Amino acid sequence: xxxxxxxxVNGILTPVEKLEAHQKGIRHKAISVFLMRxxxxxxxxxxxxxxxxxxxxxxxxxxxxxxxxxxLDCATRRLDQExxxxxxxxxxxxxxxxxxxxxxxxIEHEVVDIFVGEMPQGQEPAPNPDEVMDTIWQPLPDLMRTxxxxxxxxxxxxxxxxxxxxxxxxxxx
Numbered sequence: 153x154x155x156x157x158x159x160x161v162n163g164i165l166t167p168v169e170k171l172e173a174h175q176k177g178i179r180h181k182a183i184s185v186f187l188m189r190x191x192x193x194x195x196x197x198x199x200x201x202x203x204x205x206x207x208x209x210x211x212x213x214x215x216x217x218x219x220x221x222x223x224l225d226c227a228t229r230r231l232d233q234e235x236x237x238x239x240x241x242x243x244x245x246x247x248x249x250x251x252x253x254x255x256x257x258x259i260e261h262e263v264v265d266i267f268v269g270e271m272p273q274g275q276e277p278a279p280n281p282d283e284v285m286d287t288i289w290q291p292l293p294d295l296m297r298t299x300x301x302x303x304x305x306x307x308x309x310x311x312x313x314x315x316x317x318x319x320x321x322x323x324x325x
Contacts, residue, residue, distance in 0.1 A: 157181065157216040167219040174204065177251070177259030183227045184214040184264050184313065186321055187240065187271045189289060193322075194271060196235065196279065197286040198307070204254040207285070210307040214264075223265035235287070236278030242267040246320045252308035260309060266321055292322060 159168035159180035187194040217226035231237040251261040
């Protein structure tokens with residue numbers, strides 16, 4: 153079964169296969185989640201088997217909603233699938249749009265609903281090794297500095313979020 157995601161084709165929202173959307177740079181829907189613990193943000197390092205940006209550090213999780221799936225349901229589903237995290241209240245922060253070359257001839261042209269949640273002490277991720285090779289809690293000021301100093305270690309979208317949208321995403325940090 154192919155992975156159909158909501159994308160705009162000729163100005164109409166329609167189901168499109170995920171890989172096709174990335175190969176053609178078609179504008180499509182996505183979600184991104186940032187889990188916080190005080191001023192620290194949970195980052196994941198993408199598994200080496202990912203078809204783009206393997207081994208790079210990214211926000212807590214991100215993906216594309218299935219056709220007909222709400223953004224919040226998608227964010228909740230992927231937190232569980234990627235990191236084994238359940239029962240976290242997520243707050244919608246904003247919708248942002250970006251376009252980025254993610255390598256191998258693939259383009260992310262995403263309209264992203266961003267969610268933030270607070271992860272309680274004592275609860276830790278249980279990464280799915282097919283999705284995530286490592287996690288780290290990073291203080292936000294350190295992360296902002298590290299991404300500027302070593303951008304090649306981070307996904308293009310995390311760089312964009314931190315550079316252009318940090319004030320909206322991290323209201324409480």
